[in-house]
Amino acid sequence: MDTASFIFYLLATLLVIASLLVVFLRNVVHCAMALVTALLLIAVMFVTLHAPMLCVLQVMVYAGAIMVLFLFVIMFLNPGALEQQRGLWWGFGTLLAMMLAGVLVPLVATSDLPADPVAATELFGSPEMLAKSLFSDYVLPFEIASVLLLVAIIGAVVLAKREN
Amino acid sequence: MNHPFLPLLVMFAVASVIVVALLTVASLFGPKSTNAAKNDPFESGNPPTGDARIRFSVRFYLVAMLFLIFDLEVVFLYPWAIYFRHLGVFGLIQMGIFLVILTVGYVYVWKKGALEWD
Amino acid sequence: MDVNLVPLLPAVQVLVTALVVTLRDLFIKDGESRGVLAFYSLVGLGLAAAEVFFLLGGRQEGAFNDSYMLDRFALFFALIFILAAALTILSAIDYVRQTGMREGEFYALILFATVGMIVMAAANDLMVFFLGLETMSIAVYVLTGMWRSNGRSSEAAMKYFLMGAFATGFLLYGIALIYGATGSTNLAQISAYLLDQPSEWPVYLIGGGFLLLIGFAFKVGAVPFHFWVPDVYEGAPTPVTGFMSVAVKAAAFAAWARILLYKLSPLDNDWVFPLWIIAIATMTLGNLLAITQHSIKRMLAYSSIAHAGYLLIPIVVGVEWGGLPLLFYLLAYSFMTLGAFAVLTSMTEGDESKDGYSDFAGLGFKRPFLALAMALFMLSLAGFPPLAGFTGKFYVFRSAVLSGHLNLAIIGVLNSLLSVIFYLRVIVAMYMEEGGAAGKSFRQAPFVYIAVAIALLGTIYLGILPADALDWSRRAFGSLE
Numbered sequence: 226m227d228t229a230s231f232i233f234y235l236l237a238t239l240l241v242i243a244s245l246l247v248v249f250l251r252n253v254v255h256c257a258m259a260l261v262t263a264l265l266l267i268a269v270m271f272v273t274l275h276a277p278m279l280c281v282l283q284v285m286v287y288a289g290a291i292m293v294l295f296l297f298v299i300m301f302l303n304p305g306a307l308e309q310q311r312g313l314w315w316g317f318g319t320l321l322a323m324m325l326a327g328v329l330v331p332l333v334a335t336s337d338l339p340a341d342p343v344a345a346t347e348l349f350g351s352p353e354m355l356a357k358s359l360f361s362d363y364v365l366p367f368e369i370a371s372v373l374l375l376v377a378i379i380g381a382v383v384l385a386k387r388e389n
Numbered sequence: 390m391n392h393p394f395l396p397l398l399v400m401f402a403v404a405s406v407i408v409v410a411l412l413t414v415a416s417l418f419g420p421k422s423t424n425a426a427k428n429d430p431f432e433s434g435n436p437p438t439g440d441a442r443i444r445f446s447v448r449f450y451l452v453a454m455l456f457l458i459f460d461l462e463v464v465f466l467y468p469w470a471i472y473f474r475h476l477g478v479f480g481l482i483q484m485g486i487f488l489v490i491l492t493v494g495y496v497y498v499w500k501k502g503a504l505e506w507d
Numbered sequence: 508m509d510v511n512l513v514p515l516l517p518a519v520q521v522l523v524t525a526l527v528v529t530l531r532d533l534f535i536k537d538g539e540s541r542g543v544l545a546f547y548s549l550v551g552l553g554l555a556a557a558e559v560f561f562l563l564g565g566r567q568e569g570a571f572n573d574s575y576m577l578d579r580f581a582l583f584f585a586l587i588f589i590l591a592a593a594l595t596i597l598s599a600i601d602y603v604r605q606t607g608m609r610e611g612e613f614y615a616l617i618l619f620a621t622v623g624m625i626v627m628a629a630a631n632d633l634m635v636f637f638l639g640l641e642t643m644s645i646a647v648y649v650l651t652g653m654w655r656s657n658g659r660s661s662e663a664a665m666k667y668f669l670m671g672a673f674a675t676g677f678l679l680y681g682i683a684l685i686y687g688a689t690g691s692t693n694l695a696q697i698s699a700y701l702l703d704q705p706s707e708w709p710v711y712l713i714g715g716g717f718l719l720l721i722g723f724a725f726k727v728g729a730v731p732f733h734f735w736v737p738d739v740y741e742g743a744p745t746p747v748t749g750f751m752s753v754a755v756k757a758a759a760f761a762a763w764a765r766i767l768l769y770k771l772s773p774l775d776n777d778w779v780f781p782l783w784i785i786a787i788a789t790m791t792l793g794n795l796l797a798i799t800q801h802s803i804k805r806m807l808a809y810s811s812i813a814h815a816g817y818l819l820i821p822i823v824v825g826v827e828w829g830g831l832p833l834l835f836y837l838l839a840y841s842f843m844t845l846g847a848f849a850v851l852t853s854m855t856e857g858d859e860s861k862d863g864y865s866d867f868a869g870l871g872f873k874r875p876f877l878a879l880a881m882a883l884f885m886l887s888l889a890g891f892p893p894l895a896g897f898t899g900k901f902y903v904f905r906s907a908v909l910s911g912h913l914n915l916a917i918i919g920v921l922n923s924l925l926s927v928i929f930y931l932r933v934i935v936a937m938y939m940e941e942g943g944a945a946g947k948s949f950r951q952a953p954f955v956y957i958a959v960a961i962a963l964l965g966t967i968y969l970g971i972l973p974a975d976a977l978d979w980s981r982r983a984f985g986s987l988e
């Protein structure tokens with residue numbers, strides 16, 4: 226086994242453990258911490274996939290900002306009161322997970338992955354390359370993204386701001 | 390061994406070694422005594438009152454959400470700033486439109502008083 | 508880099524209007540009239556519609572490396588969205604004030620959603636499509652929950668958001684798999700790839716297609732992904748429900764037609780059979796459950812599921828026969844559904860929505876115009892000639908028969924007969940029972956009457972003189988390339 230696949234399997238194992246902890250830990254705050262770990266591991270995985278920019282974004286946006294929101298929701302909802310039996314939902318969730326596995330396993334098992342992965346060049350995934358494609362091929366999505374963010378701002382204020 | 394991420398790996402390794410070493414040293418040589426007062430949460434010297442898990446005001450949530458949205462805006466600025474010289478005037482116009490649209494959002498948030506804690 | 512901005516004109520027009528409304532609203536003091544905002548919105552939509560007509564005469568143009576195609580297909584749908592937005596705003600003017608929702612944001616969000624829809628219908632690139640979809644979806648989630656003093660509205664927004672986010676996940680995963688297989692998000696390049704290498708596709712490409720299919724099925728509310736529809740439609744403010752059941756559905760079908768039905772049609776063989784089942788299940792379940800409802804709003808939600816089922820028939824039938832009926836039916840459906848929801852809006856008293864069958868009792872004698880219009884919308888939805896719904900259904904079933912899907916046509920006709928039960932019940936309540944809610948007079952809510960009148964004219968016109976619209980639908984679908 227070469228170094229690259231060793232690192233991959235190491236990261237993958239840790240990621241699976243962290244994800245399992247998110248599901249199985251009883252304390253919601255601990256679950257959130259396990260989730261941060263999982264997100265950070267994904268960030269490291271992006272580096273091994275030659276996408277350092279995505280790694281930075283993953284840390285900034287997911288492990289940073291979105292986790293802050295998660296913690297706010299947890300504190301907002303007062304988790305102590307939420308401990309309860311998990312019977313029905315667990316059955317339902319397991320069923321969904323099995324369905325997803327049923328779709329994904331055959332996909333992976335056939336293993337006819339593309340011969341030339343998109344990440345072939347050294348510079349792929351660097352901020353420069355990202356900027357180059359973002360501001361040439363994907364200008365329109367970029368501009369629409371600003372509209373999307375504006376709608377999100379208005380929506381956040383409309384739904385969460387206290388009426389005077 | 391010229392991988393661009395090698396310094397990063399070294400940094401992580403050194404950091405982990407220092408943390409583990411300090412914890413080990415502290416637990417080996419530190420004085421140990423436990424009593425009830427020591428296990429109390431330390432609230433500026435006052436005796437603790439009430440539950441630590443209180444409900445947070447929904448206003449925090451609005452602030453956090455607005456932070457997240459403007460954080461995402463910054464994410465777009467970062468690659469643009471790096472590549473700015475190659476993009477020229479066209480790049481300036483692109484980012485200008487992007488920022489003008491989001492500035493409308495900023496003005497909106499400001500005028501609606503969503504940034505105020507009333 | 509090609510920077511042809513002309514094709515963006517209608518979307519930008521609506522966007523600028525939305526920005527102006529948002530900003531103007533900030534400088535109107537509390538308690539002052541905000542009528543000017545609705546006026547701005549309608550003027551902006553009118554200008555956008557004028558631009559669409561202007562562009563219809565020109566040649567088809569793509570922009571931004573053909574990731575955005577403003578062809579006749581996109582223009583056709585742009586008109587549907589503009590129409591839906593305008594009628595929604597007209598019927599909401601009084602409603603918004605009554606229920607104490609924020610006027611400025613309400614109109615602005617309707618306009619933002621319209622921008623997203625126009626982008627969706629014109630998107631020739633999966634990324635552009637996805638961003639358009641999200642712009643639309645987020646705006647509509649917020650609109651659903653805008654009536655904040657009403658708990659059901661908040662509940663509906665929450666349910667809609669969770670289900671919508673789930674569907675978005677499917678769509679995004681599908682897009683990622685397709686990108687991984689073909690190396691491009693541009694639909695022209697994807698379809699070129701599919702044609703170059705017939706039947707040597709990796710399995711996950713087909714998987715990606717299926718995930719897209721599931722995402723679309725969620726968005727149009729097809730069985731078995733319809734669970735959110737009744738609760739969300741019932742809880743949302745009534746004008747928003749009308750907007751959702753027409754414009755959001757039309758936008759989803761527009762993207763479905765362009766992406767799955769047209770550009771990814773080589774993958775067709777794999778999903779004809781599942782779609783066939785989904786279409787039948789959607790029609791039948793929608794109609795059966797609609798019979799059991801006590802609230803007209805909820806009945807219309809199930810009826811909207813059933814109509815999604817009828818609209819799936821042209822999708823099953825395929826590109827060759829399905830184009831014209833799909834587009835024409837969507838146009839016809841827009842008029843009659845928006846009209847029905849406008850009437851429903853006018854029934855609101857204070858902050859209480861009067862949407863039960865019993866509330867409509869005796870409306871025929873209290874508000875003859877509203878009742879007559881409602882009766883015609885119901886007959887049209889059920890498919891009685893000579894109204895728009897009949898013409899639409901006729902062409903849908905005809906396409907099924909001509910393409911050899913006789914069983915679909917038969918089940919569709921049986922379903923239409925079934926639907927007569929609950930549509931007629933509204934008419935029976937209005938003309939043969941007594942003692943319901945009062946409804947609004949023209950003086951109390953003039954704009955709702957205007958909206959109803961426009962929808963009524965459209966419903967009758969498309970029923971009696973469908974030739975122009977049919978020709979238009981045919982050419983619009985033919986413009987996909």
